[in-house]
Amino acid sequence: MAAFRYDFSAVSVMVVxxxxxxxxxxxxxxxxxxxxxxxxxxxxxxxxxxxxLMSMSPERAGALGVDFVITDMLMEPVDGFGLLKWIRMSKDSPDRFLPVIMISGFVDRDALARARDLGVTEFLAKPFSVSSVAKKIEAVIERPRPFIRSETYFGPDRRRTRLAGYNGPERREQTEADCEVVYE
Structure with a gap:
């Protein structure tokens, strides 16, 4: 594996x-x-x-924050989808912009679509390697996507590339009137 180019010594990760x-x-x-x-x-x-707990009492939680979450998709009683939905949509979420990498050994089109539609940042299939985990973390850092808010969605922009053959106007271009400050 090529040397990873970041110093993560100050990074806080939550594994679920x-x-x-x-x-x-x-x-x-x-x-x-x-x-x-x-x-x-x-x-x-x-x-x-x-x-x-971290939001209400960081000293009791032993941490000031989490930089990103890696969560499994299927768990009981609250699965990765429920956690992701809470992070993105709950008024009690301490950081709705928190990057979430979802992992699963059960990956099909419906599961990917559901994770995408709930606002997942990246998706990683099991089995994984050190390199594949590093690449997903790098994607979170190197290619952050703007967040979109609509009546039914809050999360990273789901569009990653421009469609081949599409000649219409680029509707993803933002003006100041298109933006709303959610947190300052």
């Missing part, structure tokens, strides 16, 4: 995975990449509870 083995592998991968703080949780409910 119900499988003990996968959770420990992800922890090891993130440590090998140099991540400073990696918090591990068994399901979305534990993650939500921690994010709320």
């Amino acid at each position: 995975e119900d499988n003990d083995y996968i959770r420990s592998v992800l922890f090891g991968v993130l440590q090998s990449l140099g991540c400073g703080k990696v918090s591990k949780f068994k399901d979305g409910k534990e993650a939500v509870d921690y994010l709320q």
